[in-house]
Amino acid sequence: MIKVGIVGGSGYTGGELLRLLSLHPGAEAVCITSRKLEGRPVGDVHTHLRGIYSLKFESPSPAEVAERCDVVFTAVPHGTAMDWVPGLLDEGTKVVDLSADYRLPLEVFEKTYGMKHRAFREGVFGMPELHPEVRGAEFVANPGCYPTGASLAVAPLVGAGFAERVVFDSKSGISGAGIAPSETSHYPNMAENVIAYKLSTHRHRVEIDQELGRLSPEIKVSFTPHVVPAVRGIFTTAHLLVKEELVGDIPDKSEIERIYRDFYRDSPFIRLVPGVPSLGAVRGSNFCDIGFEVDGYGDRIVVVSAIDNLVKGASGQAIQNMNLMTGIAETEGLWFPGGAP
Amino acid sequence: MIKVGIVGGSGYTGGELLRLLSLHPGAEAVCITSRKLEGRPVGDVHTHLRGIYSLKFESPSPAEVAERCDVVFTAVPHGTAMDWVPGLLDEGTKVVDLSADYRLPLEVFEKTYGMKHRAFREGVFGMPELHPEVRGAEFVANPGCYPTGASLAVAPLVGAGFAERVVFDSKSGISGAGIAPSETSHYPNMAENVIAYKLSTHRHRVEIDQELGRLSPEIKVSFTPHVVPAVRGIFTTAHLLVKEELVGDIPDKSEIERIYRDFYRDSPFIRLVPGVPSLGAVRGSNFCDIGFEVDGYGDRIVVVSAIDNLVKGASGQAIQNMNLMTGIAETEGLWFPGGAP
Amino acid sequence: MIKVGIVGGSGYTGGELLRLLSLHPGAEAVCITSRKLEGRPVGDVHTHLRGIYSLKFESPSPAEVAERCDVVFTAVPHGTAMDWVPGLLDEGTKVVDLSADYRLPLEVFEKTYGMKHRAFREGVFGMPELHPEVRGAEFVANPGCYPTGASLAVAPLVGAGFAERVVFDSKSGISGAGIAPSETSHYPNMAENVIAYKLSTHRHRVEIDQELGRLSPEIKVSFTPHVVPAVRGIFTTAHLLVKEELVGDIPDKSEIERIYRDFYRDSPFIRLVPGVPSLGAVRGSNFCDIGFEVDGYGDRIVVVSAIDNLVKGASGQAIQNMNLMTGIAETEGLWFPGGAP
Amino acid sequence: MIKVGIVGGSGYTGGELLRLLSLHPGAEAVCITSRKLEGRPVGDVHTHLRGIYSLKFESPSPAEVAERCDVVFTAVPHGTAMDWVPGLLDEGTKVVDLSADYRLPLEVFEKTYGMKHRAFREGVFGMPELHPEVRGAEFVANPGCYPTGASLAVAPLVGAGFAERVVFDSKSGISGAGIAPSETSHYPNMAENVIAYKLSTHRHRVEIDQELGRLSPEIKVSFTPHVVPAVRGIFTTAHLLVKEELVGDIPDKSEIERIYRDFYRDSPFIRLVPGVPSLGAVRGSNFCDIGFEVDGYGDRIVVVSAIDNLVKGASGQAIQNMNLMTGIAETEGLWFPGGAP
Incomplete structure (x- = not known):
């Protein structure tokens, strides 16, 4: 024990x-x-x-x-x-x-x-899907919640070299702002609202830069976070803009699916889903659900990921790291579904 | 297995x-x-x-x-x-x-x-806290969600004979209405709203009558259900009206606590909490949290209970029953906390 | 002007x-x-x-x-x-x-x-439906939000003498707690939750006592407030318990309707609705919607009222009072519908 | 009349x-x-x-x-x-x-x-801020809700010629999906969730293309709609990507403010706000609130707009058009604030 x-x-x-x-x-x-x-x-x-x-x-x-x-x-x-x-x-x-x-x-x-x-x-950057060196490590720096949802969404495609730029538009539940009451978390301000903040200056952008830059050094990253009326979850919409020379000549749906399945073949917590992921399906769980669509103009791939910010975006990923650091199965104690509805 | x-x-x-x-x-x-x-x-x-x-x-x-x-x-x-x-x-x-x-x-x-x-x-009425005969039974009828929250809230006090009448005012999450979309469950109708229905005629009243009547045959029961903007949970406010002859002469707070602790001493899923229970603390779990306050006029005890309608109010209680019917520990597979926040 | x-x-x-x-x-x-x-x-x-x-x-x-x-x-x-x-x-x-x-x-x-x-x-108690002396007054004390929803719901029936006791179970939007962030108003605490507080000791009870006592000196009042996940609105469920000697012998639905229509014949902001009122229908407006049902046991009438706590429960009623105090039409500047959906 | x-x-x-x-x-x-x-x-x-x-x-x-x-x-x-x-x-x-x-x-x-x-x-495209020919027109085609929020957000900057491309990421309240219950509008599916749909194929994109193309024929438009847990409102995040030759050499904040104020000097319903707009501030009103931030990398301007989808995005704009078509003041009957909180 x-x-x-x-x-x-x-x-x-x-x-x-x-x-x-x-x-x-x-x-x-x-x-x-x-x-x-x-x-x-x-x-x-x-x-x-x-x-x-x-x-x-x-x-x-x-x-x-x-x-x-x-x-x-x-x-x-x-x-x-x-x-x-x-x-x-x-x-x-x-x-x-x-x-x-x-x-x-x-x-x-x-x-x-x-x-x-x-x-x-x-320390080792603790996103096991991108950092196998977590296994056996003594010290792991657990990633930020936004960078987890963002990096996992597009890593396979960025790694495959299609992308000129990715514009991340992230929608988070308010629990990411912590347990202390604030103006933003005041129910009359948050309910029935969308709150954008640090439109271009959120620090998590630097983590995303770092992780995607490892896969494709020239990649340009933009990141804008929002808070929506939800307690848990980060829904990331990644607008992946294709390199000019590849516009109209990008892989089709099944080829992109193959890229994802290959990339994540040893990653039990990644679920590539048909259609569009939903926060409800991951709430309370350590899964990261991913879906995508190729824009008919051939110049953009829209990838969407859903995680629970407190689990895969924080404490669950931390335990996943602990499992790997201590040599027990990656999924130990984490292999359960979210709590929908 | x-x-x-x-x-x-x-x-x-x-x-x-x-x-x-x-x-x-x-x-x-x-x-x-x-x-x-x-x-x-x-x-x-x-x-x-x-x-x-x-x-x-x-x-x-x-x-x-x-x-x-x-x-x-x-x-x-x-x-x-x-x-x-x-x-x-x-x-x-x-x-x-x-x-x-x-x-x-x-x-x-x-x-x-x-x-x-x-x-x-x-069949045996499957509320183990009131029906120890679930243990070893072949056939159990799992209770309704409202009757679970209502009966557990006041059974000890009704059994102790103080109550003339209990007015139950219950607030449920909309998942109790099922997976099929309806007028009531339409987000613009449900959000920022409270919906009362069957103000005096909900069928679950009969189950509550039955369960409390076993404890005190003369008890009068009123029951009005509401739906509030929540997916899961039933929050039951039980206005327990004291028998006329006992007005001003009812047990004090610590005595009532003792009554609850005695009554539920073998019931692991009942938590008597200081203050007022909250749906968040039981969400996703099989717990029933109970709190109460004695009205300063000495003629009413307000008892509040919180359950997850899909767990203690349905599927969790069903598994609790299964455990007892098959001779394994009552809490097996159910001993985990809810998912707050 | x-x-x-x-x-x-x-x-x-x-x-x-x-x-x-x-x-x-x-x-x-x-x-x-x-x-x-x-x-x-x-x-x-x-x-x-x-x-x-x-x-x-x-x-x-x-x-x-x-x-x-x-x-x-x-x-x-x-x-x-x-x-x-x-x-x-x-x-x-x-x-x-x-x-x-x-x-x-x-x-x-x-x-x-x-x-x-x-x-x-x-000062004059500023609920014009019960206090015609607001007209021309110099000084008006605007009522509390809960007492407005509660008193208007049952005044006609209490005045008619049926009631032994009324148990008010009120559900308020969180804007009633004010503009300053607090533990209660923290979105993760309030969303998907019901919060009861001051189960038997809320000060507004005294105002309700006062107003209903004017109509029926012996009436017993109980009052328990709740907050639900909504910004605006008070939904009041009034469990009116009939005097013992009248049980089974109370007026029928159409007679009760007549009592309400008579009582409120000069009250433009009261709407007696078929079925059950909803917060959505009054949101942003000065209306108080009322509906009711006679319990089949003949011992209870359940009356429900819906108001916007910031309008009829506060600022709208204040302007209604201003209109009457200054001799202009009661509905001037207030005769508009709520903002559903 | x-x-x-x-x-x-x-x-x-x-x-x-x-x-x-x-x-x-x-x-x-x-x-x-x-x-x-x-x-x-x-x-x-x-x-x-x-x-x-x-x-x-x-x-x-x-x-x-x-x-x-x-x-x-x-x-x-x-x-x-x-x-x-x-x-x-x-x-x-x-x-x-x-x-x-x-x-x-x-x-x-x-x-x-x-x-x-x-x-x-x-017909005349009925967005008076971009189409002064609405004045006196006989027939007006009222714009879609998404195109209203999107076009108004960036028209001044697109007209000024900075933009290579705009990626619109829009977040709508569910009332845009209409009064009929559906899977999407089912409260347990919508609450605490974000739903993306038609990630790259929503028909409203064509209206945005049309309107921005009038201002800058080469502009590239991407558009992805989402639904968030809100009844009313469209919150549009416009990621405006600057033409390559202008990267690092775009106007500063006060210059951009001047561009907006000039462009909208005769548009009473546009409010350029300090900081980031919010749905609460426009709810129920005909205003379109706009805010922006220049990305420190000098290659992106993030513009945010907030409208009420049922008012400025539909019925309010229709009445604004009626006013102009019939020769009465543009703001007649529409000059009131939203209903915050």
């Missing part, structure tokens, strides 16, 4: 890690930290977990956490994770960091997040 | 049985029927199940189903279940009927549902 | 007063106050009003407001309105107070709100 | 025309047709209109309608409008057709809609 620690357990990703671990036959949460909630049962905050867990929030040092745990998930904000990760790694604990602190090279991180990195380490 | 059949698998309760069985270590769906979907993979309709199940809908006879299954769930409409149940029982298969055909005594059924019963049998 | 001032214009009722006044041919907003927004255009906060109004928030004294306005709406919190009302009245301005400061007799107010009243005056 | 007829009044656009006309001081609905609802009061279907209108649905001939009306709105499906329009025009009635039958040149229509046109006439 893998002993798991969660550093920063008061938010949605912490709660979701506990929910998912309660379904995992080979791992067990033994420690969850929160300075401000120290001593309180996790069910006080994550009321759905009442009766399932008797754990209480603690406020231990990194060394204490490392001592008690085989794997630690750091689910604290960026800028805080760097206070935990090196200490945990140095004690020999495997770490999956869910913050943004280790997803980018040092200089790119510092420029993008406008801060000095106090404790840089090299 | 218990082999399970689902008769009538095209609707929400059928899909939910499959979802829940995929999480059950001791049972496995081996057969699912639908005349109109015969031959199609279950993932075509229940798209969240793609990749998890390779089952296809079939259209076998009762005898064939019985032959292949240890337990069969009949998830067909009332009036149709009676065409399946006797045939299945006579072959020695255990049956959990999710329709209304066997929840009431013969005459009460015929009067309430305005039809002749073609094949009556005695 | 009536010159209107709004004291406390940064919240939803202030914004709604402006919206409604923009539709009123005989009145015009000339002044809106907010200390913290002083100098900012109203469209900065109430973005839907951009282009319609060039007003800016001001921070004047009561005397200045009185000087410039014929009628003033005080839309500040309870406890603050009392700092404005006497000063305005003493300058000869008509006042409609939307707070709770003047709805109840002095002692009842002080007990209910747990505070000393610093400046009590007698 | 302009006498108005509505042909095809059972749907959402018919109901919305009635709602808007009830607010119009210079026009009055005198006739509304529906074959299947003949004889029934409009309030039976459009329940929000109860008490406001005593009109009943009729089933008259085009000649009878023309006789009684100065202006007729045809709000029937495409393919049916062509049975009405010529008859009405030939009787000298002004017509605003809300169907797709007259928005495109004959051959383009026939190709796009896959049908023979039985009665073609030349």
Whole structure:
């Protein structure tokens, strides 16, 4: 039984890690930290977990956490994770960091997040479908939610070299904004609305650049995020614009399907679906559903992906990484469907 | 491994049985029927199940189903279940009927549902918290969703003899109305709205009468159902009116808590919560959360319960019944939290 | 043209007063106050009003407001309105107070709100359907949103003497909780949920007691509020329990209809509808839709009312009061339908 | 007083025309047709209109309608409008057709809609901001909802010649799909979801091509529609890709603002807003709110527009056209704010 620690357990990703671990036959949460909630049962905050867990929030040092745990998930904000990760790694604990602190090279991180990195380490970018080196790794940087939905949607086609540019238009549920109430998450503002923000400057674009750039160095990426009236889910519409010289001469539907199936043949959580994916079909699950259509003008392929931002976009992918890092089956504890309707 | 059949698998309760069985270590769906979907993979309709199940809908006879299954769930409409149940029982298969055909005594059924019963049998009313005789039973009639939320909310207090009358005001998610589109379920009609229906004549009232009447024969029951903009869940507000002679002289909060804890001491799925329950905390789970407040006027106790109508109100309770009927642990395959947020 | 001032214009009722006044041919907003927004255009906060109004928030004294306005709406919190009302009245301005400061007799107010009243005056309770003395009044206390939906639903029947008790189970949109984000209004908490609160202790109960007690001194009132996933609207389910001696001997449907039509014959905003009212049909309008059903047991009448909490439950009723106080037609500027779908 | 007829009044656009006309001081609905609802009061279907209108649905001939009306709105499906329009025009009635039958040149229509046109006439494309010739016209073809939001968003920039291509990613409320229940509009399918459809083949693309092509013949247009959990509204995200030779050399924010203000200086319903528009601010109103951001890479301008699909996207724009056709002020009866929150 893998002993798991969660550093920063008061938010949605912490709660979701506990929910998912309660379904995992080979791992067990033994420690969850929160300075401000120290001593309180996790069910006080994550009321759905009442009766399932008797754990209480603690406020231990990194060394204490490392001592008690085989794997630690750091689910604290960026800028805080760097206070935990090196200490945990140095004690020999495997770490999956869910913050943004280790997803980018040092200089790119510092420029993008406008801060000095106090404790840089090299981690593996934790998207197993694109990074087989997660297997056996000691330290994994779990990707952002938007980059997960975006990169998985088009990686096979970008890798195949058709694309000049991809315009990502992403629609997220509001749980991505966290557990703290805000103007945006105020029900009268969010209900029956669509909210766009950081129309061209969201930091997750840099992660998408990085991942797609590995597959096709010249690719141009645009990214605009939206929030829609939903709690969970990211629905990504990728407008893939074909290279000028290939316009009108791109593969047909069945050929593109073959490209996807080849690319993802060892990726159990990718489902290529007929028609258009839906958030309902992945809600609560670790699946990434993908569908596409070739524009009749022959200059665009529209690819759509659907994930649960808290699962494949965060805590579920983190557990998928844990499975691979510790040598157990990739799908262990994650092989269940979403909760439609 | 218990082999399970689902008769009538095209609707929400059928899909939910499959979802829940995929999480059950001791049972496995081996057969699912639908005349109109015969031959199609279950993932075509229940798209969240793609990749998890390779089952296809079939259209076998009762005898064939019985032959292949240890337990069969009949998830067909009332009036149709009676065409399946006797045939299945006579072959020695255990049956959990999710329709209304066997929840009431013969005459009460015929009067309430305005039809002749073609094949009556005695079943156990499948609410294990009130009917320990589910354990080992051959045939269980799974309760209605509203009666589950309503009866569990007040059974301890009604049993304790305080109540003159209970006015149930229930708020359901729209999934209770089924998978077929209708005027009521049309998004522009349902969103930002509350819909009340059958203000005084809903058939589920008779089930509540039956269950509370067993605990206190003189109890008066009123019941008004509503639909609110939610997919899953039943939130029941029970206005329990105290007998005139006891007004101002009812137990205090801690005494009432004691009554609940005693009554439900062997009921793992009942959670007595501080404050007011919420649908979010039970969504997707088999829990029934209960909270209450004593009116300062001393003449009313307001009890609130929250369940997921498709789980504790239907498919989850059906599996709980299956567990007890087959002698495995009551919580087997059901001991997981809901999916908040 | 009536010159209107709004004291406390940064919240939803202030914004709604402006919206409604923009539709009123005989009145015009000339002044809106907010200390913290002083100098900012109203469209900065109430973005839907951009282009319609060039007003800016001001921070004047009561005397200045009185000087410039014929009628003033005080839309500040309870406890603050009392700092404005006497000063305005003493300058000869008509006042409609939307707070709770003047709805109840002095002692009842002080007990209910747990505070000393610093400046009590007698006002008319501003529900014109029950208080014809609003006509020509100088000072009106605008009712609470819940008491409006509740009292209008059952006043005719309570007045007719059938009722022993009314159990009100009210379902409100979240805009009733105001413009400031909170735990309750956080979208992931509110969406797909029902939230009950103050199960037996909400202060609005006292207003309902007062209004129904005028019609039938012995009536017993219970009241439990809920919030449902909707921005606007209050859907009130009134379970009217018939006096024991009348059980089984109550008027039939058409007789009850006659009672309602008689009672409300001079009330243009009351619509007695066939079937069950819906929030969609009143959204954005000043109508109160009412429907009912007689329970087959002869001991209960279920009455349902639907209002828009920000219009008939607040700002619309305030303007209806203004019309009557200033001698113009009751429906002036308010005779438009809601915005369905 | 302009006498108005509505042909095809059972749907959402018919109901919305009635709602808007009830607010119009210079026009009055005198006739509304529906074959299947003949004889029934409009309030039976459009329940929000109860008490406001005593009109009943009729089933008259085009000649009878023309006789009684100065202006007729045809709000029937495409393919049916062509049975009405010529008859009405030939009787000298002004017509605003809300169907797709007259928005495109004959051959383009026939190709796009896959049908023979039985009665073609030349109409003015009824988007007054781009078509000043609406003023005084006899026959206007009211634009589609998506093309309205899309064309207004970028017309000034496309006209200014920066754009190589515009990728439109539109998010609509479900009321655009009409009053009839469907799989898509089924609440459990729509709530908490995003539904993309016709990823590259929606017919409205042809209208956008037409309108933007008038401003810049070489412009490339891509269009993908989505439905989000909202009743009303279209939120259009326009990813405007700059011509290669201009990359890095495009106007700055204030210059772009100037371009918009110039272009729309005579367009009262266009509001250029600071930040990002929101559906809430336009809900129920005829405004089109527009905001934008220049991508830091200098190769993209992201423009966002928000309209109410039933008002500016259909019935409101139709009344705006009527005003201009009949020589009254463009804003008459339409100068009111949306209904936030």
